[in-house]
Every structure is written in structure tokens, then in C-alpha cells.
Amino acid sequence: xxxxxxxVADRPVxxxxxSTCCMSHTIKALLLGFGANPTIYExxxxxxxxxxxxxxxxxxxxxxxxxxxxxxxxxxxxxxITTLHLQNRLVPLLKRAGAIWM
Numbered sequence: 001x002x003x004x005x006x007x008v009a010d011r012p013v014x015x016x017x018x019s020t021c022c023m024s025h026t027i028k029a030l031l032l033g034f035g036a037n038p039t040i041y042e043x044x045x046x047x048x049x050x051x052x053x054x055x056x057x058x059x060x061x062x063x064x065x066x067x068x069x070x071x072x073x074x075x076x077x078x079x080x081i082t083t084l085h086l087q088n089r090l091v092p093l094l095k096r097a098g099a100i101w102m
Contacts, residue, residue: 003048004055008069012099013038016056016067019045023078024066030085036099038068071097 008014013031017024019042031038043049043065053064059074061067068075070093075081084090094100 004052004059005072007041007052008072010072011039011069012036012071012097013094014069015040016052016061016065017042018065021065027066027068027078027081030081031094031099034091034094034100036094038099070094070099 004016013036015024015028015031015038017028017040028038028040041049041052043053046052056064056067059067061074061077063077066078066081068077068081075084075093081090084093091100
């Protein structure tokens with residue numbers, strides 16, 4: 001888990017994803033549509049992806065991807081992100097983290 005914390009530190013938005021996951025693609029497209037430039041880790045394309053996925057599961061991510069961190073804090077997966085967006089609470093989080101300026 002400490003490794004995951006180091007990966008998300010000092011980055012406004014981090015998404016842990018799999019390149020073949022349609023929900024990961026949807027969340028990435030949503031953030032890009034806001035003009036955010038998230039750091040994206042494709043777990044199926046990096047050498048220690050399986051270890052990171054296990055750490056995300058230990059943090060409570062079920063399923064493990066997509067998992068989004070805003071301002072270094074775990075926000076959740078696709079369901080949580082979609083809910084925040086529909087409640088108009090996602091943009092303020094992104095603004096506070098310095099991920100978007102609109």
C-alpha cells in the first residue's frame with residue numbers, strides 16, 4: 001500500500017486502470033472531457049501491475065480498476081466517480097486538487 005501512496009503523492013489526479021477495461025476507459029474519457037490531465041497507470045502494461053492491483057484491493061477497491069485518487073486521497077471506482085459526477089461534486093474536488101481550472 002505504501003507503494004501506491006508514493007505513486008499518487010504530489011499528483012492532482014491518478015487513475016489506476018487496465019487498457020482493456022471499458023469502465024476504466026469511460027472514467028478516463030470523463031476526466032479528459034473536463035480538461036484534466038490525470039496520471040494514468042495501466043496495470044496490465046507495467047511490470048508490477050499485479051502487486052499494485054493487490055494493494056488497491058487491500059485499500060478497498062472492489063473491483064480493483066478503475067481506481068481514482070484525487071489530491072492523494074482514494075475516491076473510489078467507477079460507481080463512486082459516476083455518483084460524484086451526477087451529484088455535481090466531482091468538479092469541485094478536481095478544482096480543489098488543482099486538476100482543472102474552469
